[in-house]
Amino acid sequence: MSKRIDFSNFIVFDGAMGTMLQTHGLKAGELPESYNILHPEIIEKIHGEYLDAGADVITTNTFGANRIKLSKYGYDIGEIVKSGVKIALKAAGKRLVALDIGPIGQLMKPYGTLSFSEAYELFREQVIAGADAGADLILIETMSDIYEMKAAILAAKENCNLPVVATMTFQQDKRTLTGTDPLTMVNVICGLGVNALGINCSLGPKEILPLIEEVLSCSKIPVIAQPNAGMPKIIDGKTVFNVEPDEFARYAKIMAEKGVTILGGCCGTNPEHIRALRHVLAGLEPIKRKVEPITAASSFSKTVIIGEGITVIGEKLNPTGRKHLKEALKSNDMEYVLRQALAQQDAGAHILNVNAGLPEIDEKAVMINIIRELQSTVSVPLQIDSTDSDVIEAAVRIYNGRPIINSVNGKLKVMEEIFPIAKKYGACVVGLTLDENGIPSKAKDRFKIAENIVKTASKYGIAKEDLIIDCLVIAASAQQDEVREIIKATRLVKERLGVKTILGVSNISFGLPNRTLLNRTFLALALEAGLDAPIIDPADEEVMGTINAFNVLWGYDKYANNYIAAYAPKDKKPAVKAFSATDVADI
Amino acid sequence: MSKRIDFSNFIVFDGAMGTMLQTHGLKAGELPESYNILHPEIIEKIHGEYLDAGADVITTNTFGANRIKLSKYGYDIGEIVKSGVKIALKAAGKRLVALDIGPIGQLMKPYGTLSFSEAYELFREQVIAGADAGADLILIETMSDIYEMKAAILAAKENCNLPVVATMTFQQDKRTLTGTDPLTMVNVICGLGVNALGINCSLGPKEILPLIEEVLSCSKIPVIAQPNAGMPKIIDGKTVFNVEPDEFARYAKIMAEKGVTILGGCCGTNPEHIRALRHVLAGLEPIKRKVEPITAASSFSKTVIIGEGITVIGEKLNPTGRKHLKEALKSNDMEYVLRQALAQQDAGAHILNVNAGLPEIDEKAVMINIIRELQSTVSVPLQIDSTDSDVIEAAVRIYNGRPIINSVNGKLKVMEEIFPIAKKYGACVVGLTLDENGIPSKAKDRFKIAENIVKTASKYGIAKEDLIIDCLVIAASAQQDEVREIIKATRLVKERLGVKTILGVSNISFGLPNRTLLNRTFLALALEAGLDAPIIDPADEEVMGTINAFNVLWGYDKYANNYIAAYAPKDKKPAVKAFSATDVADI
């Protein structure tokens, strides 16, 4: 029986194991986890010192205990993990034991050879062994690659019921080694349903502080910080950490005052650091943070917040009506797909919609293939567009980031299929305002469907900020009278439901000449009504121009800096000489 | 003392004088008005017969009694008019005498030699003589030229206090000889503050009926019909009218049932027609018509209703920032001005804004010159743009139509100056949302000024449909945060005050590059918010394109017919194949 963990209170984790083992004789080239078998008394002693110092949670000596690493030393993962957990449980008594899971130690594809499913499998073995042995929670830590983190979290969530705490390690450029920034980390990890997240290792408490502040500003779940005892320095050939327990605790206090509730130490920390930390927390109460909800999609390296300015969603990776793309998908010509994707990104798309729905092809296989290729080439997040929930789940699962699912709609069956996927993988979901009776012609009826989608989503634990409503653009040539209703419905959804909005703009001009003119005009009307994310062709300069101009008019492009950069004659400075209000008033 | 006239009840006018005189011996070439001196007993007899038949009003034998006509015969206008009125008064007893004023009989400039002020002067003489002699009202009739009508009405209104009834004569093409349609007649004449208006002469009751229906549909004041006794036919060299009294009365009844309240006869009618007419009215009650208020500007031949689709107001006849026009105005190069005007009309302007405000020139003289030139060359109505009330009054007075005054604003002094002019000449007025404290930055405060303008206007008898509110476009480069407020204010004015809106769109982009892009985008936003009349450069195809597209999207361009005509490739039919809603719904 695992013990209940109270995440609403302060939780003190222990400090370093690796550097402690070095002081206990561990030599370079030795496997730290071998001590679970060879010197369990040393491990137990270290655990005991941390418990004495006031740790609520001790972390098993299993950081590198994955099959690939252990096999090099001839150890069995079950043996190492189980002994590690047993030692910790023996020491912990009523306190908690965290099964420690670190990175596998190999780069993932396409940079390395490790595939997402292989990584998942390696983590799964650790999770099962640790959970079987009786760990109380799982700590996935020191991750540099958010993709590997995703595999680990999925392995944890799918193979046991233990709470999961996830921490990544950042460089001084405020990114992880593979390029993830704090907001992106939070956006991806939060969605995957862990119990707490944060930052560990790499930096000292002073350097971690601004990163932790970023995390605090956007994480809806408890935040953990486990800094090193300063930045490592090499003195006389030895790695030295020189932040003393007092200073360490001083920063811990600052972090706690800002809202961190879970604190511990990483490399270079010892029981004295934890003791000092425990001491400063004694006089504090956990801060109840208020985090502004955001609607955001992330690639591994970039987060796009929908509602901050206009979010351009590239429409072109959709074979419907696109002969060349159709051929490319049929012949598996990924180069063509990538060229299209890069062109859209270069033209200003913030997110790319991806649709592989062709009757002649294996949509799931093609979609997975496209996602894999895209996520290693383009930096913008993806919106996965399919009517098949299997395709959606497969794509969302292997996507290296937090995607948008396009789409659910007001049909109960569709919501029952898609919402659990969205919830599990933490994806945003586009909700189309149609239901079993089709698309209503009136704005108020489209609004009602949107309302129902929001209500139903909340039953699945999906917050309204994770929904984006599409009031559905019908061709003006087909239903001229409905154009106003689309605009009106968008305004209603935005104003009354407070939900972000998306529209497939180009549909408006279907069947009419000079489509660009209708597209860009309709777009402007929709933007005024509150459209956040138009799905458009970013290569259409007139349509993109409308967005650039709107961003000036609506104050998103402050001082029109971007606009001027884009449009001012290149050979001379623009003559930005504003007239004063009195020129007009003087009448 | 003139008798009180009840315009809320039926009023029966008499029938023809001219054709009656012919049956009493008047020969071709004889001056009908000479009978006032030579055969007063015949005139009196005819009046008596009409009174016996049931006429409430008899019309003096002064149709052609203007100085130009009379001088050819050696008569004095005072003599003829006064004797005519005296004879009628003697016959009328308690019934009413209308001083009859017909056309002068010469074409006005630029088609003829008669100037507006000469026409005014001739009518003034008639009015003064007739009013002095004791006429009860003034009937200005059989006018073919709305410009001459305007001169006559102004002469009547400015030189006596008698009620004025004004009728024009139409051809079978539903226009007057100089090209005025019924709506335009109503829009111009109503504005000038007459008591009743309508149609007389030229056609028989059957042919007049559809014209009268058009007049009834738009006239806020009582409507009069005085048809001929049918269409004139030449039989044995004599002009014959062959609609018999019964048929004449049958049509009179139809007209009364549709809302005509003042009826009489013109050429070919005799006392029997009036008797029959009186008879059918006996069983009827006057109809209370409900006329939908419209906001409309007119040239002499064309009325533009603001609010029916988007009204494009051409901005280019304004020297501010336009070097060539400045030079043209200074050197009195009217050819340049006309070229600019025609180009704007050809490019799709519905109304032209005219501004002659240059410190170096005599604004009033130049403005009058421009108006004179424009109104004989372009067919679209004009918007007179000046900050000088003298210039405005001079221009509005000589304008051949119903102009828009640009502008009044929330300053009390300005409203006190401009509203009386607008009221007197029946012009629409643009109201700028600025006041003694300048232009407020917030939408709600601009709205308050608009509200005050509407309220103050009503004190001057100006209806809110005769106002057009301008919420004032400030350059985004100067006040980026106010752009939203302009849009918001426009929406408030439109929705809460129910007043039409106008905006000088191009101001938005002042000081920024790619002005067209900002202009056309801002325009789209404003149109969505309810802008009725953008002031723009109609030669800017991108900006005009926005209007064309908006008219499709907002359903003003039904089936996108105009749009397709404008933009479909010329060498092939457009492929207008609408997709059905189910294509989208099938998800």
Ligand SMILES: [Zn+2]
């Ligand atoms: Zn560390």
Ligand SMILES: [Zn+2]
């Ligand atoms: Zn263009």
Ligand SMILES: [Zn+2]
């Ligand atoms: Zn007549």
